[in-house]
Amino acid sequence: MAGEARVVTGGFHQRVYDVVRSVPAGSVTTYGDVAAALGSPRVARHVGWALAALRDGDVPWHRVINSKGRISLRGATGRGELQRARLEAEGVEFSPTGRVDLRRFRWHFEPGC
DNA sequence: GGTTTGACCATAA
DNA sequence: CTTATGGCCAAAC
Secondary structure, three states, X not given: OOOOOOOOOOOHHHHHHHHHHOOXXXXXXXXXXXXXXXXXXXXXXXXXXXXXXXXXXXXXXXXXXXXXXXXXXXXXXXXXXXXXXXXXXXXXXXXXXXXXXXXXXXXXXXXXX
16 A cells, blocks of 8 residues: 555554644534544543543644533633634634533534545 | 543433 | 533543
8 A cells, every 4th residue: 555554553543643734724623533533432531531531732732622512621611712712713602501502513524544 | 561641422311 | 601410431549
């Protein structure tokens, strides 16, 4: 193959970053979606964990929220406010309850790419 | 190599 | 709306 085969076990986090990086500004996604994009919809917890290990980089972790369109961020509400500020700066609208309209801003990963 | 944990998800009350 | 519980699986200890 022409070097596109990335079946790397143990580099689970690395794949998470790659998927999140493919999310354009103005769109959001959920942990479950990212996990499903990786091939396992049950690893949603690890997606959050991978993002938790992030600090500063090219990974737009703020575009990843939970299924209810809400920001969870256990124990780190400070980043939650940062996340919302960044999303609003990118054009994502929040509901009066502080939730994002996933019906419009949810990003769809492209299959076979 | 077993135990603990965790930025989740779904369901129930 | 919130709180609690089970499940699921990889990384960290």
